[in-house]
Amino acid sequence: MAVIRDVMPAFQLYQPSSVGDAQKLLAQLGPDGWVMAGGMDSFDWLKDRIKKPKALVDLSGIEELRGIRTISDGIEIGAMATLTEVAGHPIVKEKYGLLSEAAGLVASPQIRNQGTLGGNVSQDARCWYYRAGWPCYRAGGNICYADTPVGRNREHAILHAERCVAVNPSDTAPALIALDAKFVVQTPKGEQVIDAENYFVGPDLDITRMNILRPGYLLTAIRVPTTWAGAQFYFEKVRDRNVWDFPLMNVASAMKLSGGTIQDIRIAVNAVAARPLRLPAVENSVRGQQRTASTGEMAGKLAVQGAVPLQFNAYKIPLMRNLVKRAIAGVQEASWAS
Amino acid sequence: MGIIEWATSPLGQRVPIHIAWYLIWVAAIAGMAFLIVHAIYVRYFAKEKRFAPVASTPAAGLLPARVPRHSLAARLFHWVMAAAMFVLLITAFLPKVGVQFNWVTYHWIAGTVLTISILFHIVHATFFMDFWSIWPDRADLEDSRNRLLRFFGKSAPLPRKFAKYPLENKLYHGVVMLTGLAVILTGVFMMSRVRTIFFPRNPYLFSDMTWGLMYVLHGLAGVGFITLVIVHVYFAVRPEKLPITASMFVGSMSREFYLEEHDPQRWVINPVPDARRGMADAD
Numbered sequence: 001m002a003v004i005r006d007v008m009p010a011f012q013l014y015q016p017s018s019v020g021d022a023q024k025l026l027a028q029l030g031p032d033g034w035v036m037a038g039g040m041d042s043f044d045w046l047k048d049r050i051k052k053p054k055a056l057v058d059l060s061g062i063e064e065l066r067g068i069r070t071i072s073d074g075i076e077i078g079a080m081a082t083l084t085e086v087a088g089h090p091i092v093k094e095k096y097g098l099l100s101e102a103a104g105l106v107a108s109p110q111i112r113n114q115g116t117l118g119g120n121v122s123q124d125a126r127c128w129y130y131r132a133g134w135p136c137y138r139a140g141g142n143i144c145y146a147d148t149p150v151g152r153n154r155e156h157a158i159l160h161a162e163r164c165v166a167v168n169p170s171d172t173a174p175a176l177i178a179l180d181a182k183f184v185v186q187t188p189k190g191e192q193v194i195d196a197e198n199y200f201v202g203p204d205l206d207i208t209r210m211n212i213l214r215p216g217y218l219l220t221a222i223r224v225p226t227t228w229a230g231a232q233f234y235f236e237k238v239r240d241r242n243v244w245d246f247p248l249m250n251v252a253s254a255m256k257l258s259g260g261t262i263q264d265i266r267i268a269v270n271a272v273a274a275r276p277l278r279l280p281a282v283e284n285s286v287r288g289q290q291r292t293a294s295t296g297e298m299a300g301k302l303a304v305q306g307a308v309p310l311q312f313n314a315y316k317i318p319l320m321r322n323l324v325k326r327a328i329a330g331v332q333e334a335s336w337a338s
Numbered sequence: 339m340g341i342i343e344w345a346t347s348p349l350g351q352r353v354p355i356h357i358a359w360y361l362i363w364v365a366a367i368a369g370m371a372f373l374i375v376h377a378i379y380v381r382y383f384a385k386e387k388r389f390a391p392v393a394s395t396p397a398a399g400l401l402p403a404r405v406p407r408h409s410l411a412a413r414l415f416h417w418v419m420a421a422a423m424f425v426l427l428i429t430a431f432l433p434k435v436g437v438q439f440n441w442v443t444y445h446w447i448a449g450t451v452l453t454i455s456i457l458f459h460i461v462h463a464t465f466f467m468d469f470w471s472i473w474p475d476r477a478d479l480e481d482s483r484n485r486l487l488r489f490f491g492k493s494a495p496l497p498r499k500f501a502k503y504p505l506e507n508k509l510y511h512g513v514v515m516l517t518g519l520a521v522i523l524t525g526v527f528m529m530s531r532v533r534t535i536f537f538p539r540n541p542y543l544f545s546d547m548t549w550g551l552m553y554v555l556h557g558l559a560g561v562g563f564i565t566l567v568i569v570h571v572y573f574a575v576r577p578e579k580l581p582i583t584a585s586m587f588v589g590s591m592s593r594e595f596y597l598e599e600h601d602p603q604r605w606v607i608n609p610v611p612d613a614r615r616g617m618a619d620a621d
Binding site: 140 | 355
């Protein structure tokens with residue numbers, strides 16, 4: 001029987017107008033409820049009829065989840081703020097250019113107009129075996145089709161693979177980790193404020209989820225503190241098609257310099273593992289060092305320690321080494337090396 | 339609500355993928371229910387244990403004060419296996435009930451330890467121990483029949499005292515052996531699906547259906563062990579079984595307990611020379 005595409009399965013549609021109502025609905029629906037932000041991830045799942053939720057909770061009518069506002073220590077970005085808004089917001093551009101740049105490189109203008117920051121960091125893996133509905137580990141099965149001798153795994157993980165080798169495809173996630181952002185999550189037990197790097201979950205801890213959101217949980221806002229406002233930023237995204245694509249890899253760094261010396265730094269990469277990775281060993285190794293090509297070189301080598309390539313993604317190791325090098329030394333200083 | 343989770347393979351075949359995880363709770367509740375029912379039965383309904391007189395009992399003075407029961411090697415095997423089993427159960431099932439941690443590596447390492455310890459046990463028990471002592475014999479079957487008849491108030495001869503192991507022990511060992519073989523054989527093959535130090539990954543070793551059945555068997559045996567371990571620990575801490583439990587630590591049991599529960603003709607203890615009488619626990 002032919003597979004019917006582009007016709008979504010029937011579900012109950014809920015469109016709450018407040019966070020409180022959304023929380024009540026999600027608590028009531030439990031695992032049967034599907035949370036939709038901009039719909040850029042959701043509609044793929046639904047139209048491909050891979051996921052068939054009984055109920056869909058559309059957050060687009062909740063005004064309090066929108067907007068970008070200043071708070072006592074930085075800014076708070078509503079989870080439903082669009083990527084276009086984030087990329088173009090004057091304060092974000094002025095003080096947190098790293099996030100502005102990352103958000104501006106997500107997909108295409110149309111998708112950025114509809115896609116949200118909360119959705120971008122919470123999106124599911126893009127492994128095609130998983131997205132095709134095959135019964136892989138991430139789908140609750142007992143196999144990873146990508147990590148096989150003939151599996152198509154050019155885009156997959158080189159670090160922290162644990163049965164599943166899918167990667168996190170978010171562009172804004174590493175930028176938010178580098179900026180030491182906090183994620184505000186409403187849970188049935190109350191509000192939790194979580195460090196950006198702890199929002200994401202690898203397959204070693206839970207192979208069926210990419211983040212800490214469980215049924216009944218709702219990401220409402222992302223707070224970016226002033227700690228790294230106006231720091232020296234670097235963001236680079238490598239993708240197959242520069243007009244519109246997920247990252248093969250991206251890197252984000254925020255650096256404080258004193259003269260030519262690196263006083264402090266936060267650096268994160270994504271699309272190398274199932275969760276965006278902060279690189280504390282790299283940060284510790286370059287702190288107090290001169291910002292030079294050789295420091296970048298050393299950091300790049302350190303970053304890829306422990307990397308295990310799959311059949312078709314060995315290129316990711318030199319790519320990561322060079323991206324980290326460029327994120328520390330800058331494009332002018334760093335020269336490409338294999 | 340079935341006991342198996344199914345999925346559709348890339349070839350459109352409906353295949354099993356694993357057991358339904360609610361069986362974890364079924365197994366745990368079954369184990370707890372057994373111990374509650376058994377404890378109530380023993381406390382309020384069980385009759386006093388009676389045995390047929392033993393044909394000839396060696397003079398107590400000829401027996402060591404401490405009767406050797408488990409060699410050091412046998413005890414080490416037991417505790418290594420027990421530790422591996424607890425690690426396997428914890429790493430297998432806690433993540434399924436919501437306690438998240440990186441379990442896979444610990445699981446296959448514990449599985450490897452269990453496999454090696456079982457291989458050692460097979461060799462040790464076959465060539466260095468009384469191999470047949472753990473298998474039910476004709477006397478066990480006759481006595482169990484008599485015990486059953488007497489339980490239902492029918493006339494039957496008194497059962498004999500036990501050999502080295504009571505029939506319940508032997509049956510438990512048999513069930514554990516079969517369940518253990520199921521988890522080990524399937525587990526060894528399943529290790530080819532994850533990254534270990536032993537062999538390169540090969541998830542296509544079997545068809546999706548064979549793999550699915552293997553995961554189901556592994557899971558059923560695994561949850562079976564939840565019940566079996568609960569029952570085992572329960573009997574280990576029962577007051578009347580404590581001398582047997584203690585022997586798994588110290589290697590021996592008292593002469594009095596031996597004579598009270600065991601038939602010296604079915605479990606023969608060599609008399610000790612005069613000079614060493616009372617010191618056999620050092621053997």
